[in-house]
Amino acid sequence: MTKPTPRRRSDDQTADKQTLAQSMEIARTGTVPERCTLAARSDVPPELLFFLAEDADPAVRRVVAANINTPRQADDFLAQDDDEAVRCAVAEKIGVLAPDVIDERRGPQRLLTINMLEALALDAAVKVRARLAESIKDVDSAPPEVITGVIEVLARDAAIEVAGPVLEHSSLLSDDFLVDVINEPSHTGSVSAISRRQGVSSKVTDAIATSGDDAAIAVLLGNESAQIREETLDRLIESAPPKPSWHAPLVSRPKLAGRQIGKLSEFVANALVEQLSKRSDLDPETSKHLQTVMAQRLEEGGGQSQGGGLSEDDLAQAVASGRRAKVISSLAVRTGYKEPIVHSILNSGSAKAVTALSWKAGLSMGFAEQLQQRLAYIADRDMLRGQRGSYPLSEEDMLWQLGMFDGGQSA
Incomplete structure (x- = not known):
């Protein structure tokens, strides 16, 4: 059997030259799809990628920008491209290189990468900055210059x-930095993003708890990995009655003391009290207390007085003592509304709507004023006052107010 004649080195070099010549010809005169295919190859010589980085068609430049083998100098050039999608491709690729920058042996190469990252972080296009943020958010090590810059x-x-x-995922952001952002957020979503972080420290949760950002606090309470100190949780529970978005996440917190569960049972809806009663960490005393609360609510809901709810005097006492859940349950029975509707009206901040609710329940204007102040948390200057003890709104106006919440049934 005749053995194949081995190729000589000079033959390999000739073939390589022919291949390079063919590739260069494609880069110069090929169609856009042909040039894109060439730009995506992993074995394209650096000089050819440099050439393609200046291609007239942005589709080709985008492929070059996405190629992991493109020389860093060409990436730097493409990071300043007029085409936003080209810069996005560079941002997506270069972000993953951040951890390797510290190991760059050549100083100029390292500096070039850092400068490029800094430029992309300040790019005029939101999409470019967003692509870089997505690319770099999970990086767990980077030089100090990259962290700060x-x-x-x-x-x-x-x-x-x-x-x-970045705020939600980056492990390279210090607690002190996060607290600074919480104290001076760039936009309303900043604090909520921090609240979603895995394992938020107690230092950061304390700052979130005092931020005044109710939406972010609701997110924090729903984050089971967040480290919330017992004292901080106590303060949040005390502030929670007029903030319904906090109720469900508070009830679902993985660790609650018996006194905290008891406090929650005073104002959360019946369904949430039932959820509390099913927790696996209840001590016998707390479990018994919840059963008593549920029984009382059932009894109050069935009421024997006017309209099926508590009498006005009983309701006034409940309002004065801040027994929100009890009042809501009784008003629901009196008005025929479901509890969530009553809840929404009381949390609307509308003096007219709360007044109309009291009227619908067959209660006096005096009670309506107490309800506005004590449970609807309406400021004195915004309260609606009675006229010689009578309701200051027409029946038509009050029905219209209620129609905003009951789907127009009253109107």
Whole structure:
């Protein structure tokens, strides 16, 4: 059997030259799809990628920008491209290189990468900055210059689609930095993004708890990995009655003391009291207390007085003592509304709507004023006052107010 004649080295070099010549010809005169296919190859020589980085068609430049083998100098050039999608491709690729920057042996190469990251973090296009943020959010190590000049810059971005992923996921942001952002958020979503972080420290949760951002606090309470100190949780529970978005996540917190569960049972809806009663960490005393609360609510809901609810005097006492759940349950019976509707009216901040609710329940204007002040938390200057003890709104106006909440049934 005749053995194949081995190729000589000079033959390999000739073939390589022919291949390079063919590739260069494609780069110069090939169709856009042909040039894109060439730009995506992993074995394209650096000089050819440099050439394609200046291609007239942005589709080709985008492929070059996405190629992991493109020389860093070409990436730097493409990071300044007029085409937003080209810069997005560079941002997506270069973000994953951040951990390797510290190991760059060549100083100029390292500096070039850092400068490129900093430029992309300040790019005029939100999409470019957002793509970089998504790319870099899970990086767990980076040089100090990259943390301060790139990651922290992205975290303070005015666009939530840029700052959000970094604030929520980056492990390179210190607690002190996060507290600064909470105290001076760039936008309303900043604190909520921090609240979603895995294992939020107690230092950060304390800052969130005092931020005044109710939506972010609701997110924090729903984050089971968040470390919330017992004293902080106590304060939040005390502030929770007029904030229904906090109720369900508070009831679902993994660790609650018996006294905290007892406090929650005073104002959360019946369904949430039932949920509390099913917790696996209840001590016998707390479990018995919840059963008593549920029984009382059932009894009050069935009431024997006017309209099926408590009498006005009983209701006034319940309002005065802040027994929100009891009042809501009784008003629901009196008005025929479901509890969530009563809840929504009381939390609307509308003096007219709360007044109309009292009227619908067959109660006096004096009670309506107490309800506005004590359970609807309406400021004195915004309260609706009675006219010689009578309701200051027409029946038509009150029906219209209620129709905003009951789907127009009253109207």
